[in-house]
Amino acid sequence: MLRYEAIETIYPDLRDHIVVTIMGAVAAELYTAGHRPNFFYLEHAMGLASSMGLGIALAIPRHKVIVLDGDGSLLMNLGTLSTMARYKPGNLLHIVFDNESLLSVGGFPTATSTGTDLAGIARASGVPVVREANTLESLRESVQAALASNTLTTIISKVEAIGPKSFHMDLPLLENRFQFKRALEALQKQAEA
């Protein structure tokens, strides 16, 4: 499965929710699929997209938050799984694209290429629902089930180590940051109305 196809497949399920992505290929591919003001691309601080998603999920429990993570990023912050599992926000969906590679920084293999099992780590950390979805159909079904369930879910999707030719996004970091904050305010006002 190509990650770009995976993102396009689940895009209709993501588009109206709060989305936080990691840097590099994932950010560029979601941006290309169609930027929305409710999407935030964390272009540095590797590993912390899931922590940001947890912070948003705990702050505004009425809204669904989806984190698009990667194997390299998650391996840098494995403690995030135990912290998410500890508080189990039902409005948080954590999707990990595992291409077994640090693709955005030269393609060096990560530990998942030599057997580290992120789904197993997530389960053992206490994440209540962990699914492995390695086809477009199973990914879409898993995402829809997680969004309908109101249960903290981590989905691990194996994808090929292929990314976009360019990571360019016509969106300065601070524009994204202020636009995203405004979008979250608007979502909350809409929900209160």
Next chain:
Amino acid sequence: MPVSVNNSRLIYEALKACDVRIVSALPETWLVHLIRMAEEDPEMTLVRLAKEEEGIGISAGAHLAGVNSALLMQNHGFFAAINPIVSLALLYKIPLLMIITHRGYWGEKDPWQTQGGLVTESLLRALNIPYFHLTKPEETQRRIKDAQTLSHASLHPVAVLLTRELMWEE
């Protein structure tokens, strides 16, 4: 344990007066009462971290969602969080209210805390993070409120350093 309950209570009340609703923390001796107060308060969400780095992400997320938060950590935890302070909070202009215990500072008896104590202020200065040493109970509320106000106005992290003078009774 001679950690001051009264002064911990003053700090906690100052955080409440700042409308802080999410506190992330990693335990350390001086913070035990503060963490317990956060835990017992039904209006407060206490996030017990595995590592302080996570707290920067949680506070950034809370800020973007419009909720005030604070971080409770030891100075060594602040050291552990320096990368995301730079590559998330400073990069994206995220305000952080960091309440940091300054271990290894005046009066410290534990030799293992002393190296961290010596580098805390120079690291804060290197990061251009304003800080204030809290020593007097009567200043607690004003200084913590002022720290939060500056943080929000400047969209920048600020640090309130808790001292042995304030936190320890013997």
